[in-house]
Amino acid sequence: MEWLQLKNIKPKHSIIADNLFITKNNEICFEINDKSVTFHFEIVIINRKSKEKMYLDFNKMDDCILIPISQFTGKTLKTSRWDMYLEHVQENSKVISRIEQHVESTTERISGKISIDNDMFVVPYMTKDHKFAIYICSNDQYLKEKYPGYAFLRKINMDNKSGTLSFKTFIQMDGLKDFKVTNILLRLRHDHNQQMVVHEIDVKDTGVNKKEITCSVNLNNLHFQQFYWDVFVAIQVENGEQRFIRIVNDSYLISKKLKHRMLKYTIHTDDNYQIYPYITMHGGFSITYRQKGEYEALKYKVNEYVAFFLYRILFWYFSFNPIWLIHEKYSETAQDNGFYFFKDCYENHYSQKIYYVIKKDSQDTKNLTKYKKRVVYFMSVKHLLLLIASKLIISSETKGHGYAWRVSRGVIRDYVVAKKFVFLQHGVLGLKKVENTFKVNSANSADLFIVSSDFEKEIVENDFDYHPKNIAVTGLARWDVLEDKSEVSSKAMKEILLMPTWRNWLEEVEDGKFMESDYYQSYSALLQSKKLNNLLKENNVRLNFYIHPKFMPYVPHFHTNRSNVRIIQFGDEKVNELIMRSSLLITDYSSVAWEMHYLKKPVLFFQFDLAKYNEYQGAYLDLENDLFGEVTYDATTLVDKIEEYIHTNFKEKPIFTLKRNQYFKYNDKQNSSRIFNEIKLKEKDLVKRGDLLSVIRKSDLIQSTWFRYKKIRFVRNLGSKILAMLK
Incomplete structure (x- = not known):
């Protein structure tokens, strides 16, 4: 098996094949009856994303092609899709052609699975346009591919006195008429071996391949671990296998209920833990079990809504007085890049309305005594008002450190997520991979990323996918006093x-x-x-x-x-x-x-x-x-x-x-000054309203509508085209 690189694949035409299946000897088998294939040929698979090209060993018996799966073992193969081609000679030149076979049923597209290393499988299948391909995947991914289906949350209610959560789910399986719903499954997100099964469900047929499931479960009787439990419908498919379908929410009203009616939808335990249902960023229905945070008392919720209504009254004032908010780790410190940048701004750019956020009982409040006119205390009404009104959040940590970030519900969090963010960094990149935290378009991505050198800028470009215009080589603010x-x-x-x-x-x-x-x-x-x-x-x-x-x-x-x-x-x-x-x-x-x-x-x-x-x-x-x-x-x-x-x-x-x-690019104690100048230079672009794409991504209404109708092929294709146009 040979590994090569290939770009700009342009097949000449398709080769018609037949009878794709897996043999008892764990070989992929199919027949080629195309008379144009008369000379020596190779079987090639090409990674759909990376365009990596792999020649496969195979045996030929008459018109049958046999591809041994053993050649996949021992390779470091992650989840990936590989399109299959036949490379052959035609009219004295080498051509590459897709292999295809027409089938009617969705389930017939998948020929089965063969186990390889590390709980992974090789799955030969036909794409929706009838082309041969290979899917390297886990068993769950295989079942999801073979038995596509959807489960949508329709109703939800909570009796927090008794601890009973009730919800109704609609499930639809594409191309599978005979399936059985066995239970509702709760699975711990970071450890899929930790599961809890709810058997007490009521199932009703609502169509040929559709069912309605009603579930009522006392959450106090379940043995939760921290933190996030995702909710699935377990169904029994062919051969007695279980397929787990993630329940997603496509109801705008349910999203709003769970965000803003937290008192009704939260169970408080005797040991200061809380349990509540919520909707994830990608629409998934989940349950959180965690310790009650310091800032989740009723008085802080009151502060949030007071700040919200004050902002509505003072909206025009804040529109003409742009505010920058600065914080550090957990809003507890004043000793890192955030503090030294704030100090420089206070002393040299006081006309710019910049405020520093810190917890009132922090030991570092003493470092802010000289600057108290521009200091606000964490989770106070003033802090929350300025958080809603601010144009920029500037920090050496993520945006969430400037708010009680574990508080996933309420009116403030949406404002925090939408804020433009300048990332001062906590330290120089190089010794620890953190692109999953700060990558472009992630929850913590920055609109302006501060770095110390061209070496570091290259990391942010290549590994974090930032455009050079969103990176500023200035040096770190705290180095000015080193x-x-x-x-x-x-x-x-x-x-x-x-x-x-x-x-x-x-x-x-x-x-x-x-x-x-x-x-x-x-x-x-x-x-x-x-x-x-x-x-x-x-x-x-x-x-x-x-x-x-x-x-x-x-x-x-x-x-x-x-x-x-x-x-x-x-x-x-x-x-x-x-x-x-x-x-x-x-x-x-x-x-x-x-x-x-x-x-x-x-x-x-x-x-x-x-x-x-x-x-x-x-x-x-x-x-x-x-x-x-x-x-x-x-x-x-x-x-x-x-x-x-x-x-x-x-x-x-x-x-x-x-x-x-x-x-290091600079060693002149002018880093804070350079950072300020970079922000001012790009301020108009930083604080302008987000483009249409960002509005779409942050809209609960658009997201819930998309989850409801994306299963319709026309809607899915239209949505993909619109997103491609907006990028």
């Missing part, structure tokens, strides 16, 4: 900063599982190292261990009785200050490494779980060859490297000094 404070006094204690990042596979796990992890075991071993402790004491050096805010619940599990080791919780000290005081940084994949490199200080990388990190998170840099510091993979080697840097007075090695110009 200075080396590690040599203030020759007698002062030297400091080493140990600052690892978080792990997405350990976020919000139980304490016991966290303590069993490589992360906890590796850093605990380092903190308890006798050699490290002796090194620190003998050389008057302090190690500051700063734990990532996402791991704050696990801080109590890290402990040490070493006098020269401090464990610092998020918010206790400014990260900028720790960086400036430190002579050496030890990190794993944290973007804080760039700050130290910017200050011309050495960095040690401690990557004990590199293989797992590459599998679950990944990086844009080659972590084995492109880093600007030495890499260690165990605590013992790390301590040896620390000793080496202590004895050389923490001098950066020349090989890493040479990399600096590649990664």
Whole structure:
């Protein structure tokens, strides 16, 4: 089997085939009766998206073609569709032709499935226009392809006193007259093995291939885990297999009811958890189970609607007074790029109405004392009013950090989603893949993306799919105040900063599982190292261990009785200050490494779980060859490297000094000024109303109408053409 690249495929004509099926020996079999195919030929499949081309091994018996499936095993094949071609000689030239067979029934288009590696299957099938193709997919995807169907939410009601959720669903199966609805299935989104089955349903036939399902279930009797449970109808199809059809909402009224009548549609448990139904961004019907948030009390809902009605009254005032809102992580800090940009704007561009959002009880409110005229407290009426009225949200985190982002219902969230967003970044890109969070057209995508160098701009263009006009190379705002404070006094204690990042596979796990992890075991071993402790004491050096805010619940599990080791919780000290005081940084994949490199200080990388990190998170840099510091993979080697840097007075090695110009464009303390100028330059484009395409995507009415009628082929084709015209 040979892999090649092919672009601009233009088949000459179609080759008529017949009798596509799977043999007992797991071979794809079909017959070619076309008399124009008389010379040697090849069977070719071409990936529909990437245009990758693959020649298949096959055997020929008379007019029958036999393609062994064994040649697909051992390949890294993800879900994909491959169109099948026959490459042959015609009139003394090589041509490529589609293979096709005409069938009438939808279910006859699928010939079956053959298992290959990693719970994946090879599925030969005919496209809707009767062309041969191969689908590499999971079993669920196979059943969805073979038995297409729709399940729409029609009615929903909640008795939150008893905990009973009742809903009615309409289901239609295309081309399958005889099917049986067996149950309603709730499936945990991040772990499909976690399922709950509801058998108490009432099913009525409403047509040849249509049924109506009524379900009533007491949610208090189900054993939920956090967070999101998607709701499916389970049906039994041919051969006794079960097909799970996702219930989607195509009712505008239901969308609005679940968003705005949260008191009626929420169950509160005795242990401060809540359960409620909701509609996902893509119209899916789901149930959330999570802890009640701090800002979900009744008074904050009152604040929301008071702010909403005040905005309606003051609409014209805000139209002529554009407001920018700035926040940082969870609206709890004032020490990152957001704060330093706000500080510069307050001092140098006060006429621009820019406000900083922070929680009233945050320790960092003291950093904002000089600027209190432009500070608003998180989730206050004033904050929510300005949030609705603002033209721009500017942040070093996602937009959601400037609002109680877990609050998925109510009037404010829609305004937040629609706001134009300038992303100041939390740190330089390179060590951690985050395009799934900030990719263009995602929930967190930015209208202006701030970067520090052309190297970083290239990542945002290629991996995040941003247009160059939406990227500004300025440098980071907090770098304007960076200075080396590690040599203030020759007698002062030297400091080493140990600052690892978080792990997405350990976020919000139980304490016991966290303590069993490589992360906890590796850093605990380092903190308890006798050699490290002796090194620190003998050389008057302090190690500051700063734990990532996402791991704050696990801080109590890290402990040490070493006098020269401090464990610092998020918010206790400014990260900028720790960086400036430190002579050496030890990190794993944290973007804080760039700050130290910017200050011309050495960095040690401690990557004990590199293989797992590459599998679950990944990086844009080659972590084995492109880093600007030495890499260690165990605590013992790390301590040896620390000793080496202590004895050389923490001098950066020349090989890493040479990399600096590649990664930084500016070093002139004018980054905030450049950011402000870029925003002002593009402000008219940034704050203008969204185009028709964005309006369509954000309209509940249009979305629900689309879900209702997209099953009609004419409507689906028309919708695709309209979207193509608007892009």
